[in-house]
Amino acid sequence: MEPELEPPQLQFRSAEMGCAFDDFHGLISTPQVTGGSSFTALLELAPPQAVELLVTEDFPAKQPLPPPIFPTDIGLIHRASKFSVFASADNSMESNTILSVSNSIPVKQEDLDADSRRNSSSPAGSDQSLKSGKRKEREKKLKESNKKSKSKAANDDGEELPYVHVRARRGQATDSHSLAERARREKINARMKLLQELVPGCNKISGTAMVLDEIINHVQALQRQVEFLSMRLAAVSPGIDFDLDSLFTVNGSSNDNSYSGMLAPPICTEGQLDGARQLQLQQLWHCDELHQSVWARETDTSNFIAPANSLLSYDSTSANSGKPVAPRCTTS
Amino acid sequence: MKNPNYPLKKRLASRFLKALEKIKYNMSPSPVSIEEKRRRHRAVRGAAYASMASSVGPRRAWSRALLRKMRERKRARRNPRNADTRFGLNQLCDVVPGGEAMDSRSLLNETAHYIECLVAQVQIMREILHSSSSSSSTTL
Numbered sequence: 409m410e411p412e413l414e415p416p417q418l419q420f421r422s423a424e425m426g427c428a429f430d431d432f433h434g435l436i437s438t439p440q441v442t443g444g445s446s447f448t449a450l451l452e453l454a455p456p457q458a459v460e461l462l463v464t465e466d467f468p469a470k471q472p473l474p475p476p477i478f479p480t481d482i483g484l485i486h487r488a489s490k491f492s493v494f495a496s497a498d499n500s501m502e503s504n505t506i507l508s509v510s511n512s513i514p515v516k517q518e519d520l521d522a523d524s525r526r527n528s529s530s531p532a533g534s535d536q537s538l539k540s541g542k543r544k545e546r547e548k549k550l551k552e553s554n555k556k557s558k559s560k561a562a563n564d565d566g567e568e569l570p571y572v573h574v575r576a577r578r579g580q581a582t583d584s585h586s587l588a589e590r591a592r593r594e595k596i597n598a599r600m601k602l603l604q605e606l607v608p609g610c611n612k613i614s615g616t617a618m619v620l621d622e623i624i625n626h627v628q629a630l631q632r633q634v635e636f637l638s639m640r641l642a643a644v645s646p647g648i649d650f651d652l653d654s655l656f657t658v659n660g661s662s663n664d665n666s667y668s669g670m671l672a673p674p675i676c677t678e679g680q681l682d683g684a685r686q687l688q689l690q691q692l693w694h695c696d697e698l699h700q701s702v703w704a705r706e707t708d709t710s711n712f713i714a715p716a717n718s719l720l721s722y723d724s725t726s727a728n729s730g731k732p733v734a735p736r737c738t739t740s
Numbered sequence: 741m742k743n744p745n746y747p748l749k750k751r752l753a754s755r756f757l758k759a760l761e762k763i764k765y766n767m768s769p770s771p772v773s774i775e776e777k778r779r780r781h782r783a784v785r786g787a788a789y790a791s792m793a794s795s796v797g798p799r800r801a802w803s804r805a806l807l808r809k810m811r812e813r814k815r816a817r818r819n820p821r822n823a824d825t826r827f828g829l830n831q832l833c834d835v836v837p838g839g840e841a842m843d844s845r846s847l848l849n850e851t852a853h854y855i856e857c858l859v860a861q862v863q864i865m866r867e868i869l870h871s872s873s874s875s876s877s878t879t880l
Contacts, residue, residue: 606855607855634789634862640869
């Protein structure tokens, strides 16, 4: 059974990317539009047989149903059938056949039971929650994010059903809106954790707002560094041979995360820095010192200030003086 | 979190160096006026961001936004945001290029990648300065 089920699942996964939510909604909201005949034709079973399949709420893949014709809709149909069975009082023929089509997929028993429990608790709002849940599941798979979900292992295991439940934790509201909100917030919190790892010193901070501030400061600081370094590069004489740089960058790429400790030594350039440029440099440094919290965490606080002084001390007239001023800072 | 940045840095370095060489050729060796220096500064900074965006290519939203800005095309239409609040991300979308047209989650994704590229770019620029100052004869 399983080998023949692999292709439909794979197809489902790949086709998932192209499936639009509109199709899903259209499928759910107006099942009668498609007509029951199409699904029974899908099944190649007579409707009464389909109903018979439905009656037994036990869903192990007992009967080898013919492979579904529209594999892309299997997951949709499956989930649609789940809540349509419980939510709607009038089980139309289409939903019955939909449910029976889903039998071909090995169903995780506990998921279904838990789903039935969850659905029975809030039948009215289950539609919305499951719809949004479906969207969330797709987005989760698309984004490949790891969530706090019970069947997360199912995601990794290729043979299980490839969807994820968002469980309502104990004591929390099971309202459809709050479920969607919580899932979205969880995703965003996971992203924020990743960002925290990127930004140095952000792990100790608690609270979303402060972390966001840190991230923004970090990005702005990096942009200021680019600005400043581009200024210095522009001041460098164009006579420099850049082929050497390629060698250096190849070697220097092994220094990872060393930007916080490393600082380029002041340029002993043949270029001339006049007073205006020095003032600009000073302003740059003053801006940086305002963000003390950011700089203090990085080890280059003192290093940044030192070259500023050294640059200011350059003579504008001496082209080749090349005063070896501030001490060279090594990479940490 | 991502695979090692080595290929990214190589791409960044090669593009940025090429752009720098082009700038150096076009500019006079020792600019006198302040305006010229400012122009060179802007050119180098633009080259830095341009090399970042072109080495990342259209894979990322922020690089796409940067490329768009550089080619002076009309910005993309705003995508409908999520109905929920932006969790204070309004400042972030001002900082990251093309941030207004994203929803919260992709904005955070873009920020992460943008930070990585910025870090790599800064490293490269520092190394260039390192090597250029070390290769000049007047240093220690």
